[in-house]
Amino acid sequence: MSDTALSSDKIGVGTEIPSLELPPINRTTLALFAGASGDHNPIHIDIDFAKKAGMPDVFAHGMLSMAYLGRMLTNWQSQAKLRRFSNKFAAITQLADVITCSGKVVEMIEQNGETIARCEIQAAKADGTQTLVGEALVAV
Amino acid sequence: MLDRSKIGHEFPSFSVDIEKGRLKFFAKAIGETNPVYTDEEAARAAGFKALPAPPTFMMSVDLDAPEFLPMLSLLEMDLGRVLHGAQDFEYIGQIYAGDTITQTSKILDMFDKKGGALEFIVLESAYTNQDGELVGKAQQTIVYRN
DSSP states (O other), X not given: OOTTSOOGGGOOTTOEEEEEEOOOOOHHHXXXXXXXXXXXXXXXXXXXXXXXXXXXXXXXXXXXXXXXXXXXXXXXXXXXXXXXXXXXXXXXXXXXXXXEEEEEEEEEEEETTEEEEEEEEEEEOTTOOEEEEEEEEEEO | OOOGGGTTOXXXXXXXXXXXXXXXXXXXXXXXXXGGGTOHHXXXXXXXXXXXXXXXXXXXXXXXXXXXXXXXXXXTOOGGGEEEEEEEEEESSOOBTTOEEEEEEEEEEEEXXXXXXXXXXXXXXXXXXXXXXXXEEEEEEEEEEO
16 A cells, blocks of 8 residues: 555545645646647647637646546545546636645445445535536445 | 437447556646656555556547547537536556557437537447456546537
8 A cells, every 4th residue: 555545444424535736727737738648629728729619718628627636536545446436527627726626435335345435526616616526436 | 419320339449558658747747746656666565566547547548549539520520619528437457557458439328408509428438458357437428519
């Protein structure tokens, strides 16, 4: 186990996942993520394209914030324990938004012979607007 | 209205080499600080046989298809009107640096809301490694602004 993973025997309903606050979204982050993720959709990196598509400016990839949620989950528990990870993209993340990822265990369930913590997770802007809302299933 | 007769369409399968450098670049791009994703010794100490691909990297396998977002041409869609509505990953195994992952995907469903102002396409994908082991599945919901 990595040093950052907490002991799993203390996990139960109400356990909070240590939150993750990200630096403000900027154009460099979007350019790097476009290259690294393979999502070359110009709407995230080319302001001319974004404006033609009716958007005020480029905006963040939804998958960037989902990757941030993934960081939060795997900083909490080893990825080897992650069984399912899903979310809806509820609002667009704009440049300069400060995203915070958070989550908590809402139910303990038995599935395929394992005890699983069902966690509600979200990414939100500083004003509280939820951008991603979803859930993760983590074996304990 | 997008062509609903394409529900059930299977896209050509393809394979992608999972490169160590690409995983490190991905880790850098998302500001990852956990050494498990950038340092092979840390990865092995944590019980991984090589650098693990992070949880959302399955989507990057999709994006490395020979044709970028092949649904665009199939359904005659305009890229500028595409939004990501939802994403669901199921983990059965683990994708590692050095793996060759074969992806298969199909259109699971299509529907609309708001009187057709928004159309939804649900894609289902599966990921198998070089040993024939199914390592993950995904469902992606795409929103199309009409």
